[in-house]
Amino acid sequence: MVHRHRWRPMVILGSSLWTFSVWASAFAGPSFAGNYVALLLARMVSGVSEAILQCIAPPLIQKTGGKHAGVWLALYYTAIPAGTAGGYVFGSVVANAEGMDFDTAFAFEGAVGFLLLACCCYIDDDRLPKLSDGGAPAESPSVSTDDETPDLSAPLAPTDSFGASNVVRKRVFVARELHPEDGPEDAALIDPGTPRRRAPLTFREEISTCLSSQIFVLIVFSYSVYTGVIIAISTFGSSFVLALGILDTEKKASVTFGLIASAAGIIGTPLGGAYIDRVKARHSGHTEEDDRQRLAAILEAVRRMILMGTLLTWPISVVRRPSLFMSFFFLGMSFLFASTSGMNIAIMLSVEPRLIPNAIALCTFMIHLFGDVPSPIVVGLLKDWLAPSCIGENVTSDACKEERGGIRDTLIYIFLWMTWSIVLLWYAKRAVLKGEPNTKETRTGRGNGTDGAVLPLNETGII
Missing domain, CATH: 1.20.1250.20 (MFS general substrate transporter like domains)
Incomplete structure (x- = not known):
């Protein structure tokens, strides 16, 4: 739509x-x-x-x-x-x-x-x-009419408010127009100087194109891990506080834990967005190399914020004083929430502009599938296994006090799981800097299946 x-x-x-x-x-x-x-x-x-x-x-x-x-x-x-x-x-x-x-x-x-x-x-x-610019004209290709190799180094004009032309955008296009009665040998190249409208992709083709991007997939899986950890902490945080004896009543634990988490989000998220804007400003060019450096810098900034947030939140699994517990929790969650804007910007920069809406939809679906839906189930089973006496109203019982070590181990495992998010972002940054090949963009049409297709040139300038 x-x-x-x-x-x-x-x-x-x-x-x-x-x-x-x-x-x-x-x-x-x-x-x-x-x-x-x-x-x-x-x-x-x-x-x-x-x-x-x-x-x-x-x-x-x-x-x-x-x-x-x-x-x-x-x-x-x-x-x-x-x-x-x-x-x-x-x-x-x-x-x-x-x-x-x-x-x-x-x-x-x-x-x-x-x-x-x-x-x-x-x-x-x-x-x-x-x-979406799904039906917008494709870029006018800088292709010569003689046998010279086309110039692939010409900078692209900015296409969005990030000043980026997106890492996986096609830089040079030649449209091939076929008719049912024509064979492949009769295909004629359209005048390279004439802008052509891109053939709109179907929903299935857009999803396939997004999934063919290694960078997009790595970022989405990293985001899924991150979301799963945040949801797990939010779901069981108040019960952890009660079981560890940090606070003594369910109402006090629920309200205090929730308000601290919310305050961390309110403060950390906009500060993280401002920092990402500064990171983008350092790479304001419009060449393909600038695009890569910009996305790589954003991924590195997000990775560092998640790493810092994880390191600051980890001590809550060992501290016993309420003031220290809440302080470390607030600082750690502030850094974790600060990565939200950068993570979403990285997702949008990892695909072509016309694919962004469906890329966001696919990302949301995968986050639910691999992140926030299974996470509470898995963490709940882990908590019940490590601390079977700390279930429901028993979190304040003497038996639960004897199993506080299991609650602390559960917290440690949760934060260890966040390591995958950090590692996946590192691999995504590496893929960006190495220069991931352009994602495939094909469309089945009339004749031999290339009618109206927008096809990228290879290194020799020949389709």
């Missing part, structure tokens, strides 16, 4: 689905219908609407953010910890208020969503770029 519609209809669609699904969740609550199936369906629709917005927002911020796109993208992702912090406060108010239940929170969220939806309807769509 992003190849056929501008951004506002897509945002309105996603926002409308989200708003009405949240209101449906409110009406399915105990104060109204009290229907669990309706609540389940409403929450599923809410997830679909969030996925629509997730595929649209990052590319739109990228195209319009200018030299501060990293900060704007970071502010976008800061909404997650900020919303979490607000949710803890609002949730506690609702929980302690007489005659109110979770459906009240859903109704309030729906009202806020409706106001944002109304604002989107009044923004001038014509002043913003298209979400």
Whole structure:
């Protein structure tokens, strides 16, 4: 859909689905219908609407953010910890208020969503770029009409607010036009000076093209590991705090742990975005080498932030004083959240601009598949195996106190797993600097299958 519609209809669609699904969740609550199936369906629709917005927002911020796109993208992702912090406060108010239940929170969220939806309807769509250049003309090839080898060193013009032409962009194209009655020997090269419209790729071809990029795959798997660790800590953090005796009540542990994690995200995410903008500014050229150096520098910056965050968070598995525990946890999580903007920018720079929306969608799917969905299950099983007495309400029991070593071992294993994210980013940076071959971009058409295709030249300038 992003190849056929501008951004506002897509945002309105996603926002409308989200708003009405949240209101449906409110009406399915105990104060109204009290229907669990309706609540389940409403929450599923809410997830679909969030996925629509997730595929649209990052590319739109990228195209319009200018030299501060990293900060704007970071502010976008800061909404997650900020919303979490607000949710803890609002949730506690609702929980302690007489005659109110979770459906009240859903109704309030729906009202806020409706106001944002109304604002989107009044923004001038014509002043913003298209979400995808899937049907845009291909670059005019710098190919001579004689037997000379084409010049492959001519710099590309910037294509987005990062000042980058993207590492895997094709630099030289020749379009071959075939007709059903023509054989391969009758194919004629189109005038190289005439811009040609790229044949739009199907959804399957876009996904295949993204997966053929080694850089993209390495970054996505690194992001999956990172997300899995963050979700595991968020899911079991309060129970770990209770089991280790850092705090003594469930309510205090839940609120304190959640607010510290949210504060780390609110502070760390925008600071990380500002740092990524500085990293990009050091490589502001538009040549292919500049593109590689820019992406490599971003990957290295993200890798260092995750490494620093892991090293600072690891001590919480051994310290016993609450002040030290919370201090190390806040500092470590701040560095981990700081990498969010850079990680997403690296994903968008690892594919062609017209593939970015579906690349974001594929990345989100793979993160769920390999990261935040299995992570709590695996960590929960590990915790139950290493500390079987620390389950549910037993986390404050004497038997659980005897198994605190198992809880600490669980934390150590979680942080060791983050090592894979750091290693994968190192390999991604290495692939960028080595010069990953261009990803394949083919399209089956009429005749012999090359009708309307955009084909890259080889080193001799011959298709």
